[in-house]
Amino acid sequence: MNTSVINLKEKSSKIKELHSYKIIVQMNDYYFKLIKVKREFIWHKHTDTDEVFIVVEGSLQVSLRDKILKLREGELVVVPKGVEHKTACSEECTVLLIEPAGTLNTGDAGGALTDTSLEWI
Amino acid sequence: MNTSVINLKEKSSKIKELHSYKIIVQMNDYYFKLIKVKREFIWHKHTDTDEVFIVVEGSLQVSLRDKILKLREGELVVVPKGVEHKTACSEECTVLLIEPAGTLNTGDAGGALTDTSLEWI
Numbered sequence: 001m002n003t004s005v006i007n008l009k010e011k012s013s014k015i016k017e018l019h020s021y022k023i024i025v026q027m028n029d030y031y032f033k034l035i036k037v038k039r040e041f042i043w044h045k046h047t048d049t050d051e052v053f054i055v056v057e058g059s060l061q062v063s064l065r066d067k068i069l070k071l072r073e074g075e076l077v078v079v080p081k082g083v084e085h086k087t088a089c090s091e092e093c094t095v096l097l098i099e100p101a102g103t104l105n106t107g108d109a110g111g112a113l114t115d116t117s118l119e120w121i
Numbered sequence: 122m123n124t125s126v127i128n129l130k131e132k133s134s135k136i137k138e139l140h141s142y143k144i145i146v147q148m149n150d151y152y153f154k155l156i157k158v159k160r161e162f163i164w165h166k167h168t169d170t171d172e173v174f175i176v177v178e179g180s181l182q183v184s185l186r187d188k189i190l191k192l193r194e195g196e197l198v199v200v201p202k203g204v205e206h207k208t209a210c211s212e213e214c215t216v217l218l219i220e221p222a223g224t225l226n227t228g229d230a231g232g233a234l235t236d237t238s239l240e241w242i
Contacts (some may be wrong), residue, residue, distance in 0.1 A: 006173060025197070
């Protein structure tokens with residue numbers, strides 16, 4: 001079992017590619033995933049789980065159908081299950097996602113941006 | 122449903138008392154709890170769940186039976202279920218705990234430090 005101390009920014013510095021989810025730790029059946037982002041994502045929802053976004057570096061916009069949330073470093077939001085959302089990031093940012101293992105990044109929407117290539121770092 | 126942006130340090134600044142767990146968000150059946158700490162805790166384990174500690178401010182020591190982990194701001198550790206641990210903090214620090222709702226702070230040890238007075242902030 002891994003009981004190492006994880007430094008979030010240090011882990012982030014090891015990620016060389018954008019838009020590739022990297023698992024950093026597992027808690028029960030949940031993954032903590034780091035991703036470097038610079039793009040506008042697609043509208044989607046997760047019908048069976050909430051999802052947490054924590055900004056580790058930079059800024060992230062999370063659009064819901066009725067409002068736009070702007071998150072900076074050290075800020076988080078819970079997107080409740082069933083709630084449509086779309087992330088966007090004009091400058092590169094690093095986000096920590098917390099959600100059950102098996103959760104697809106594109107949720108119910110599917111499509112070309114679906115990423116099933118989870119790797120640990 | 123709460124879809125507000127939560128700033129961890131801002132939430133921390135609202136906590137005026139030490140050693141009182143404050144729920145900041147819920148993700149499925151998990152609570153994210155902030156606590157300000159300045160004490161040595163007791164040895165205990167959680168027999169049915171992993172537990173995540175993320176340091177928001179200051180430094181936290183997490184002792185396991187075979188090693189001592191030192192966490193600074195922006196660092197995290199997963200204490201696996203069944204693994205005995207003891208936290209300690211000589212200077213005030215703020216820690217974000219992630220664990221299932223209903224998880225007792227003293228785990229299997231119980232005793233006077235058991236805190237059942239969970240409040241939201």
